[in-house]
Amino acid sequence: MDYFLELFLGGLTRGSIYALIALGYTMVYGIIELINFAHGEIYMIGAFTALIVISVLTMLGWNQLAILAIATLAAIVWSSAYGFTAEKVAYKPLRGAPRLSPLISAIGVSLFLQNYVLLAQTSDFLPFPNLIPDFKFLEPYEGIVRSTEIVIYVVTAAVLVILTVLIKFTKLGKAMRATAQDRDMAMLVGVNVDRVISFTFIVGSATAALGGVLIASHIGQINFYIGFIAGIKAFVAAVLGGIGSMPGAVLGSLVLGWTESFFTGYISSDYEDVFAFLFLVLILIFRPSGILGRANTDKV
């Protein structure tokens, strides 16, 4: 039973991590129907920025919590900046182009950012210090759940709530929904579509950055390549939940996290990634609209 609980919580952590990345995917896809391949790289850049800030401030001897707060903030700011810039440079000129063009462009951005970090920083794995303090009230549960994991659960839940409120109840959220439904019509009723799309990229990137800091703290090391696999898996999760739907992204992430965790725990750990991909193929074949998604009909 203990083993089961361990796998369950491990799956929950994995799932929450995927969710933080999948939310950005789903928001961008919902609004411009683009698989933003570079999203994983945005997350990686968030983690790198945080690591750099942490290292500098640690040498200056700052307080641990202050460092954590500033590093997270820096990660969010720079990740959003990268997301914003990538959209302006590589996707915006391609509006109205055939569907394949922005996708190929996104692959280019992804490859570019990976190699950029590789050349500007390093190809080695870098240790990432865990600055989240140990909570007193968790002491009786030591060995089952770490305080980092608790923080990950809470942050994921909070982000989901904040984003839902943002989209459902604010004026900007309304504009986002309108743009997602019909871009031309939204323009006609006075929505600044360019700004809405930029904003979507910024919010998605900020969420990914938050994920980057938390995951790096949890796993304890980063390199330039972490974004790729994480991005693919988050995409699997987003599709599983129904791409374009935010609760769907979280649900899909949790389902993927648990299945992976139980699969590796009970069957085999060699084929973990094979399993994730196989899962994706099966979902897309049997239920392409995902758990919470609506079936999409082609517009003619």
Place this chain on the structure above:
Amino acid sequence: MNTIKELKKSFLIALWFMFLTFPIMVIKVNTVEQTIDWRWNRLAMVGIFSFFASWIWRYLLQRKEMGQKRAEESETPTLTFQQRVLQNPKFTRPALVVICIFAAIFPFYFSMYQVNIMTTALIYVILGLGLNIVVGLAGLLDLGYVAFYAVGAYSYALLNVHFGMGFWACLPIGAGLAMLFGIVLGFPVLRLRGDYLAIVTLGFGEIIRLILENWNEFSFGPSGIANIPRPGFFGIKMSIHQSLIYIYFIMVAMVIFTIFVVRRLQDSRIGRAWIALREDEVACQATGIDKTKTKLSAFALGATWAGMGGVVFAAKTTFINPASFTIWESIMILCIVVLGGMGSIVGVIFGAGILILLPEYLRAFSEYRMLMFAAALVLMMVFRPHGIISAVRRTYQFEGSPEKKASS
């Protein structure tokens, strides 16, 4: 006035990029020695570079928009200079003869190293032409193309290890197996929309690689398979030098064969169905084209060429392991097709030449190779989505229109 505005714009963009690249480009922390390396000169470089790049960027965007407007205004599609040259038999025939003679005498005048590189480039030409059927003609983005390449390479290696089969017996078997894989994968996934298809094929490519890496009893795991024999010629013993030249000529023959087949396919009924499918799926179905069958044939044919390329690759390097078949290989082949020109045979050959030969001769820049490819992908999509040498569309003109005569 205008220039000042432009200057200001570029200046602001430069500032923005300096801010953007600040933490990752400038700061490098050495955690072991507890030192920080501030590389301020890089910041200046980024600033200056982005200042000029943004200027050029805007200029090119403007030009592109103007070009589009002009194309919309003129009724007949105008051919560019390069397209006219490529279509002019007065130019193409002598050029073809020169290329053939060059290809024939190449291995006798150049070193082994050059022949080896050229053979690699020719393998990529075949892969590019194969992927061109899938991406360029049928418009299906396949990011797992390398899986079929791996199937071809491994089928030769494994058949040779277990049954001692030779190159010529394995070439059709490898191609056939790859085709079978293409059909097996294509059957369920081809119902998916374009971008989903890209992800599923990517997943499929990774699955194949991970299985080859983990299933030790079957594929000998990450250590790979060594001592794969080079192709034989009626049992005659050849030195390494001779057999490399031999492989080179096999590749030349295969490239010619591929070009021939692709050319015939392009103008056939099925080739036109592919192009119709790429342009508009719904309209294409409305004209009575079987969508599944058409897509599947593109997928299977593309896979066949990857399989053949794989068999030759295994025979040429005599050693294969799963590390040769990563997703980046797929993206590399995709780059060849996209940069060269989707749907254009000359373009793909040109693309393979640039992407494979250039890095070999520019070893000094090898670190920046991937960075440049990535930038080229984005730039190409933004400014020249049809590639360096774009495909010429078949157009039919109706000459005797009374309205046209009246208006002109």
